[in-house]
Amino acid sequence: xxxxxxxxxxxxxxxxxxxxxxxxxxxxxxxxxxxxxxxxxxxxxxxxxxxxxxxxxxxxxxxxxxxxxxxxxxxxxxxxxxxxxxxxxxxxxxxxxxxxxxxxxxxxxxxxxxxxxxxxxxxxxxxxxxxxxxxxxxxxxxxxxxxxxxxxxxxxxxxxxxxxxxxxxxxxxxxxxxxxxxxxxxxxxxxxxxxxxxxxxxxxxxxxxxxxxxxxxxxxxxxxxxxxxxxxxxxxxxxxxxxxxxxxxxxxxxxxxxxxxxxx
DNA sequence: AGCGATGTTCGCCG
DNA sequence: TCGGCGAACATCGC
Numbered sequence: 001x002x003x004x005x006x007x008x009x010x011x012x013x014x015x016x017x018x019x020x021x022x023x024x025x026x027x028x029x030x031x032x033x034x035x036x037x038x039x040x041x042x043x044x045x046x047x048x049x050x051x052x053x054x055x056x057x058x059x060x061x062x063x064x065x066x067x068x069x070x071x072x073x074x075x076x077x078x079x080x081x082x083x084x085x086x087x088x089x090x091x092x093x094x095x096x097x098x099x100x101x102x103x104x105x106x107x108x109x110x111x112x113x114x115x116x117x118x119x120x121x122x123x124x125x126x127x128x129x130x131x132x133x134x135x136x137x138x139x140x141x142x143x144x145x146x147x148x149x150x151x152x153x154x155x156x157x158x159x160x161x162x163x164x165x166x167x168x169x170x171x172x173x174x175x176x177x178x179x180x181x182x183x184x185x186x187x188x189x190x191x192x193x194x195x196x197x198x199x200x201x202x203x204x205x206x207x208x209x210x211x212x213x214x215x216x217x218x219x220x221x222x223x224x225x226x227x228x229x230x231x232x233x234x235x236x237x238x239x240x241x242x243x244x245x246x247x248x249x250x251x252x253x254x255x256x257x258x259x260x261x262x263x264x
Numbered sequence: 265a266g267c268g269a270t271g272t273t274c275g276c277c278g
Numbered sequence: 279t280c281g282g283c284g285a286a287c288a289t290c291g292c
Contacts, residue, residue: 003270059271077271078289112288114271155281173270251283253268
């Protein structure tokens with residue numbers, strides 16, 4: 001699930017449930033998710049403090065501590081958050097939980113354990129270390145900046161859009177959506193695109209991600225004329241009705257309309 | 265039973 | 279140096 005709009009939904013959820021409550025303790029049910037920081041260090045950083053806000057950067061969500069630093073969460077392919085009353089067992093696949101003094105807890109779930117939990121002293125520094133490109137919905141990611149970021153890239157446009165060190169937040173599903181709505185074939189070389197193409201891509205990227213975030217990343221609420229939710233062998237193009245094609249591009253399965261998105 | 269899945273990383277190769 | 283490719287990671291559902 002988690003690409004930029006999904007993580008935006010997690011951010012809303014975290015902000016609505018978990019801020020400004022004293023953290024009593026940190027439970028770590030599965031250390032495989034935690035990287036670069038010990039259980040004991042996490043406990044020391046978090047217990048006694050409170051979350052006072054969150055920051056999203058691409059697919060990363062940073063839960064900021066009021067005494068400095070932030071818990072950095074990456075949801076992999078199957079992560080989510082669950083806020084609930086303490087008491088019984090935490091939800092299945094809970095790997096970590098913050099237990100608040102008010103008797104509730106925020107559990108970090110990860111079915112496939114492909115996500116990560118780290119500690120970040122400073123979000124900017126963390127992003128630089130991870131070599132993250134700008135957040136795809138960052139205020140200052142205007143058209144000129146977008147063109148600069150893609151300039152000189154040699155591979156396919158789909159790979160470039162999914163490359164987190166170019167732009168942070170876009171994955172397999174939303175790269176397909178952006179290319180579908182701009183009628184660009186996923187395997188087109190970046191170097192083959194002209195200024196008008198890049199302008200359309202930039203505009204579509206911003207609009208699509210903004211709309212998807214407004215829906216809280218819920219694919220079921222996506223507009224009918226989007227590709228989202230129609231990915232798959234038995235689906236047809238919402239624009240022209242042609243059967244969709246699946247092909248491997250950038251190591252992932254790209255779904256696209258063979259009639260609207262012309263072969264490179 | 266086997267395959268693929270909304271992600272990332274690593275080694276190998278051109 | 280950059281990118282493509284396949285494998286690996288772990289788990290579930292079709």
